[in-house]
Amino acid sequence: MSVPVNQIDAGAAAPAKPPLDILLCAPRGFCAGVVRAIDVVERALALYGPPVYVRHEIVHNKYVVESLKRKGAVFVAELDEVPDGSAPVIFSAHGVAKTVPQNAEARGLTTIDATCPLVTKVHREAEIHHKRGRHVLLVGHSGHPEVVGTMGQLPKGSITLVEDIEQIRALEPANSENLAWVTQTTLSVDDTHHIVEALKKKFPKIVGPHKDDICYATTNRQEAVKQIAPLVDALIVVGSSNSSNSQRLREVAERVGCPITRLVLRAEEIDWDAFQNIRRLGLTAGASAPEVLVEEIIDAFATRYDVRVDTVSTTTEDMVFPLPRELRSEAAE
Numbered sequence: 001m002s003v004p005v006n007q008i009d010a011g012a013a014a015p016a017k018p019p020l021d022i023l024l025c026a027p028r029g030f031c032a033g034v035v036r037a038i039d040v041v042e043r044a045l046a047l048y049g050p051p052v053y054v055r056h057e058i059v060h061n062k063y064v065v066e067s068l069k070r071k072g073a074v075f076v077a078e079l080d081e082v083p084d085g086s087a088p089v090i091f092s093a094h095g096v097a098k099t100v101p102q103n104a105e106a107r108g109l110t111t112i113d114a115t116c117p118l119v120t121k122v123h124r125e126a127e128i129h130h131k132r133g134r135h136v137l138l139v140g141h142s143g144h145p146e147v148v149g150t151m152g153q154l155p156k157g158s159i160t161l162v163e164d165i166e167q168i169r170a171l172e173p174a175n176s177e178n179l180a181w182v183t184q185t186t187l188s189v190d191d192t193h194h195i196v197e198a199l200k201k202k203f204p205k206i207v208g209p210h211k212d213d214i215c216y217a218t219t220n221r222q223e224a225v226k227q228i229a230p231l232v233d234a235l236i237v238v239g240s241s242n243s244s245n246s247q248r249l250r251e252v253a254e255r256v257g258c259p260i261t262r263l264v265l266r267a268e269e270i271d272w273d274a275f276q277n278i279r280r281l282g283l284t285a286g287a288s289a290p291e292v293l294v295e296e297i298i299d300a301f302a303t304r305y306d307v308r309v310d311t312v313s314t315t316t317e318d319m320v321f322p323l324p325r326e327l328r329s330e331a332a333e
Contacts, residue, residue, distance in 0.1 A: 018279075019305065020280070020307050021279065021280045022307055022308070022309045023228050023231065023312050024283050024284075025221070025225060025228055025314075026224060026313040026314065027217070027220050027314075027317045028289075028294065029287070029290065029291050030288070031287040031319070033118060033215070033287075034287055035321075036093075036321040036323065037092065037093035037114040038064060040058075040327065041073050045073065051072055052072060052073050052087060052088055053073075053087055054068070054073050054092065055075075055079065055089060055096065056075070056077065057242075058073075058092050058114060060094075060239075060240050061265075061286075063266070063292075064288065079107070084108070088112050089104055091112070091113045094146040095120065095149030095150065096149045096152065097149055098153055113324055115149075118185050118216075119149070119150070119185055122182050123149070125213070126153050126154055133178055134179055134207060135159070135160065136181070136182060137159075137160050137162050138150055138160065139187065139195050139196065139199075140162075141163060141187075141244060146186065147161065150184070162195065165195055165198045176203050177205050179205070180206065180208070181207075181209075182213055183196075183212075184214075185213055185215040186245040187248065188251060189214055189222050190255070192214060216319060220315050220317060221286070223315070224313075225256075229252070229253040230258070231282070232258060233259065233260065233279060234281050234282070235260070235283070236261075236264060236281065236282070237261070237264075239286030239288065240286075245286050245287045246263055246285075247263065258282065260274055264297070272304070281301065
């Protein structure tokens with residue numbers, strides 16, 4: 001029998017929320033290269049005024065890109081979409097092939113390079129190996145902007161992309177005694193280790209970088225996930241689906257046995273059915289995901305659970321990269 005509305009006890013307590021412990025990975029989120037790239041766009045907008053053109057997404061995060069669009073940044077796929085004039089063109093944090101700035105210079109465009117210094121390091125390594133007569137093997141993912149940019153540093157035929165161990169078995173370089181390897185900066189540390197070991201086994205004289213190419217932030221975020229993922233019922237990586245380092249974080253969590261792993265950009269993307277019976281949630285963010293999105297997801301869980309948040313820190317990051325010289329010098333005037 002139904003109870004009339006006016007007879008319901010208005011003071012009845014709402015059902016208690018189930019408890020949920022959230023373990024926050026630290027470090028997480030923005031790395032120094034991403035901070036620098038976003039600062040480049042915002043500083044250029046302040047100095048030149050809108051519009052400022054950006055070739056490709058400045059970093060792989062749709063929230064960040066949309067935020068910069070609202071401030072006056074115009075994102076283009078190629079330089080031919082940029083009109084002639086004085087508005088600057090910014091190259092993304094992932095780096096570009098040498099032909100891109102050359103074409104921009106030929107058109108008289110003002111350019112600002114926001115390439116992450118750690119990506120530039122890989123470019124220089126590849127160039128040095130090439131000058132020393134070595135054929136370069138690039139470990140990375142086909143089609144990723146960073147890979148396209150790195151391969152574009154050398155003449156065609158001077159660098160070969162290696163994506164997995166199967167490709168290594170089929171490799172037959174013209175001079176197996178004179179090879180070098182470099183890597184994309186946002187790869188899985190463990191997967192890359194296996195590929196590099198396979199390269200060394202097949203080509204014992206192959207030369208590698210003096211210091212690992214996988215960036216500090218990628219390594220640190222993966223290590224944090226390795227620590228937390230075995231302790232939780234589920235783990236969420238905050239980041240865009242086209243973000244390589246974010247995808248690798250999700251894969252790392254899966255590999256160490258976390259039963260539920262999801263990559264989401266915003267709280268609205270959460271599949272709540274998947275999280276019905278969890279009591280401990282791990283939460284991290286890719287290197288291009290802002291902290292505001294992490295907070296948004298914590299708030300979304302807090303509407304459904306009695307949330308307690310603890311941060312698990314595996315290392316401290318203090319890396320800072322300076323702005324490109326042209327922005328620093330103009331800022332000083």
